[in-house]
Amino acid sequence: MPTGSRLVAAICLAILSAIIAEMVKPLMPEATVFGKFTYVTAFLGLIVGWTHLGARAGGSVVDGVNNGITAVALLVVFALLVFGSYEMVDQALRHRYSNLLQALRGILAIGVDYGQYLLDVEIIVTLVVGAVVSGLITEFAYRRWR
Template sequence: MTTSNKLIAAICLAFIGGLVAEFVKPQMPEGSDPGQMTLISAAVGLVVGWRVMGPRAGRSGPIELGLIGVFWLVFWGLATFGTIEMLRLALRRRFDEPVEALENLVRIALEYSLYLSATPILITLLAGVVVSGTVTNFAHRRWG
């Protein structure tokens, strides 16, 4: 069911995901191809906002709600990009066994998490916690 808080949470997290992806691109090694990183991050934000953050609106404070949303945005974003990179390497036959590919998925996701340690990215995520939680709770109170 479409509700205002789900829609607002999805829009907020999609914006945060896309913005963080743009800040991550310069952090990546020289010669790496980010591909559709911004669109994929925004799509992950849409889904996380709609499925995770939106239904929780009104049941917790704005900071808690924002922390939940941004945490799951980062988690699923890292899982998504780890999976994409692992599949790219698997199609080039870099792994001998499926277990090796899954182990490398975790390693790749952890490597991608290091890109998030830059100050502008951390500030963006922190601001995203406050803004997305506040706006989503407001939408729930006003239209929910």
């Protein structure tokens, strides 16, 4: 059911994920073609915000902070799996994998490689602060538009 807290959570995580996407771009190799990277990441933020963070609103302030951190962690894992899958399909079309198991391992390996770009101090601080702020704003929205 659509609620104000779900909408606010979706917007918060979409903005946070777009900011993180723009922060990651300079850390990637120069030959990287980003295409719609920021838009896809923001869309993933919308999905996670709506389904996870907004749906769990309604507790205390501590619950809001915990929900925000959990939602951002879920967003990071979800984004790494999505972009790892996309890259795996691209490599599979170039006949890099000989069977399905190698392709599935490839998703995890590519996701881990992409995850290393997120180990920058500025990105980690932005993720943590964004998670806390998103959780608190979502809790405020839940109380305001209950």
